[in-house]
Amino acid sequence: MKRRNFLQGIGLIAVFPSITLSSMPSFAEIAMQPTVDRLKKPRKVWRELVSPQAYRVLFEEQTEEVGSSELNYEHREGIYICAACHLPLFESQHKYESGTGWPSFTQPIAGHIGTKRDFKLIILRTEYHCARCAGHQGHVFKDGPLPRKERWCNNGLALQFVPKAEPLPPLRG
Numbered sequence: 001m002k003r004r005n006f007l008q009g010i011g012l013i014a015v016f017p018s019i020t021l022s023s024m025p026s027f028a029e030i031a032m033q034p035t036v037d038r039l040k041k042p043r044k045v046w047r048e049l050v051s052p053q054a055y056r057v058l059f060e061e062q063t064e065e066v067g068s069s070e071l072n073y074e075h076r077e078g079i080y081i082c083a084a085c086h087l088p089l090f091e092s093q094h095k096y097e098s099g100t101g102w103p104s105f106t107q108p109i110a111g112h113i114g115t116k117r118d119f120k121l122i123i124l125r126t127e128y129h130c131a132r133c134a135g136h137q138g139h140v141f142k143d144g145p146l147p148r149k150e151r152w153c154n155n156g157l158a159l160q161f162v163p164k165a166e167p168l169p170p171l172r173g
Helices: 003-009 027-031 043-049 052-060
Strands: 078-082 088-091 113-118 125-130 136-141 151-154 159-163
Touching (some): 052 136
Antiparallel strands (some): 078 088, 113 125
């Protein structure tokens, strides 16, 4: 059964007419075109490099429990990198307290994030991934602070924080 038929069958298209299954890109897809080369590493290799909990979030697209990340309380200057491949994804000056229970940012580092449409909760959301290893990071929403009005809501398990005074670890290849 096609998604359009399924959604029409349960009446969601009528209730939410703005939901379309066309190829129209989301706001984040227009602005965030990856500029890094994608790794072709098998999933079993990533499983050996990250914790089982991080693997479930990064490569099985699960979500960590709300309020469980220590990164919610991280307020130092530094860089947030992908927990799998170590690509820098967010700068600390773009982190803010969203009240959601997950680390949130107003914008990622340009070109280091890829996005896709996500219908897992039936309504359209924009999911984002590390552009290098395709590790699932979280979802972006249009309810953030000015001027961009974006909330990049990230799973803490998918990130590592590197304080400004410390060198970034080498990229995992």
